[in-house]
Amino acid sequence: MAGLAAAFGSGAMTNTIADIEEADVILITGSNTTENHPVLSAGVKRAVSFKGAKLIVIDPRQIKITNFADIWLQPNLGTDVAWINGMMNVIIKEDLYDKKFVKNRTENFENLKKMVEKYTPEHVAGITGIPAQSLIDAARLYAGAKAASILYCMGITQHTTGTDNVKSLANLAMLCGNIGFPGTGVNPLRGQNNVQGACDMGGLPNVHTGYQSVESLDALKKMEAAWHISGLPTKPGLPVTKMVPKALDGEIKALYIIGENPLVSDPDLNHAKKCFANLDFMVVQDIFMTETAREADIVLPARCFAEKDGTFSNTERRVQRIRKAVEPPADVLDDWKIICEIAKRMGYEMSYSESREIMEEIASVTPSYAGITYERIENEGLHWPCPTSDHPGTPILHGKQFTRGKGMFHAIDWIAPNEVADEKYPLFLTTGRVIYQYHTGTMTMKTKGLNERAPECFVEISPEDAGQHDLPDASMVDISSRRGKISARVKVSDKIGNGTVFIPFHFAQAAANNLTNAALDPISGIPEFKVCAVKISKAA
């Protein structure tokens, strides 16, 4: 997100879901689309199968969508900047880039050009393991498209270089003028239903709603006036990945956690547990007694999506209604009501009759949501920015100019991941999801059928590695990293390359995040979930 914002001025998906089917070329990287965004992946598959689109997939695993790909590149983990620079090297050398777009709509091209000079396909092959000719083919295919769309997900962002990776993808799209019209763009696919909304609504340490900086005087004045208070803090706060370690330092004394389960989803869980244990006070508000809730001092029950009114903003910035369909158990309150009640008891009156009234207040303080009302989104959601009540919404961003004016090229050098395989921990580990489970499983694991399809944690390993380490299919093994150990069942599979193993992170009993590395991207604060070094041995 930080990466896209730096390049374009907005961190959200540039185009829409429907738009993907307009593309001539689709490039998917770091997204196991068929498992994590199944319905969106159907659009990709339709485009390829029936509309003549070409598909490039760049992923360390032979994920299902590669069956539809014209080109599948299998880079070593953590080498994304290198192959993207390599593609740009080819595109510039062969003069395939969109000169008009680069000239009129972007800045800093010369620096980029200088940087990618050394990323010749041969040099890149040495870093990524991608054969030079394959990289050239992919570069030509992408650059040759009238409209090309880039889709990416956590496989790009969850690295210490995540922000660099995203900036690099933005570079590639701008270089070929693939921005601002149907079938193009740089499109981050949001993993959770309302990630977009949580960001839009000021659930970030540095911004109010609609990405208005906490350091901006205008925003400050507006918020203070709307909320009838003074003295709003202007120093950006801590991201979650810093809050947690600061609990160990004693700098953070209390955490109020709403609907999240960091004690399964955080990296380096053993360390995270120590941090949480050091808190003076912890409140968790959730629908289930999660691993995190168990550690709390106070647990407040919450309503689930079927029990409340409101809106979610999906990955394409579309603000959509949710509606109450069933009564909650007992007299469980809406999350917003719980918070308002606490605020009241702390001496600040916050009261609303219904969620609609909150949306009215949101619209009044948030330029990009200013034109959104429940009436307007009754039948179909609107894409923000939607600045006025007669504005049709904005399906495609950066049409005539970028949100920040000119698009910014970033010259980025590749650096190796924080932790690499070595003698002691000879295998790379990458983590992800499976289609039948969701996140930490607190919800999906209540459906028997889903558990029947995906009952337990597994470790996916190539036939060659399995043979070499003598790990028979379906046997139980211990997997350990410098930070922790879990047990899981071996799944020998051609899907994964030699030297790398894959573990889904859903299963609390064998939480992959006991192994993962908490090293952070310095800008986005996202941990390096997608690469760390492990060793595997037969279960003791």
Next chain:
Amino acid sequence: MSTKQLIIINGNELSFKTDETILEVAHRNNIDIPSLCYLKRAAPTGTCGICVVEVKGEQTLLPACSTPAKADMVVKTETRKVIAARRLVIEQFLSSGNHNCAVRASDDKDWTQFQMHVQKDDQSSELCPAWGDCRLQDLAYRYQVSGKKFSLTKTLYPIEDVNPFIIRDFSRCIQCGRCVQACNEVQVNKAINFGHNGSKGKIVAADDRPLKDSDCVFCGECVQVCPVGALVEKDVRYQVRPRETKKIRTTCTYCGVGCQIYLHVKDNKVVKITGVEHAAPNYGSLCVKGRFGFNFISSPERLTSPLIKKNGEFKEASWDEALSLVADKLGKIKKDHGPDSIGVLTSARITNEENYIAHKFTRAVLKTNNIDHCARL
């Protein structure tokens, strides 16, 4: 594309776009032409033969789903000839297979014998699970057709119920092919196709294996499009009839696609989910989590009361007690250690409105910017 070109359907002069079929023009103008096999987002197959219409100057009836609209074409959608043709088709469908709803009118003896036969196949004494929600039944009523003319057919393939989500009842399949199109052309999962020909026709997965051993990913698109009772959700079969439920439109709570869904509610319980077919972004499609992963809503493990930990154990507390305690504790920590000693993790799972309130609370009440959510994670 010309705007002056007009087609005349039932006396209405209607404009049409290049490549539009008679059926599409009609539907766009709210003229009903029934069909059992037409599937909006797939190429027309013309397998059912229901959508035939009379076109002036043509010897035979033409299928509206695959006949392109032409200038000055004169179409009638409900003539004697059309109705007779439709009745014949419906009659044939009704008579092949276990369509044991009331539309298979019959003399008493035959009816009893038929029911006994179906009940054995179904392992149930209920009427067809699609009863009340079946396009074939609708058409049988509309054209007053019954299946009595034909005798009982033998059931060729037993019901498949070995997967957790979908029951495949081949005896009620009318071979319309909508499921095949939904799977191959809409979801592009390529799990099922036509297998065995003619009267032995069967929709097969892989080499005629159960769904669970095929490429099926249980998106349930096939179930949603099946016009009859041949594909039904396992948990819904016999448990839920449409007249017992109300439908509430909302947004899926799992991934960021934000599929539009209907929650089907019976006795304050979500019992089934279907996709909203007329709306972006999913136009009716869902995935296995969105369609089948709803049991958590009414799970007995849901938290129902505030809990306060005393000596390492949670004790139920009143809302007032719990909320006041939270307020006191946060207030005290803020006073003793400053606002920045408190952090709030809001959520990518809750609504915009709730996130907004969390943000306002953190900044305006706690007076810190230490707010984040786990989007990064």
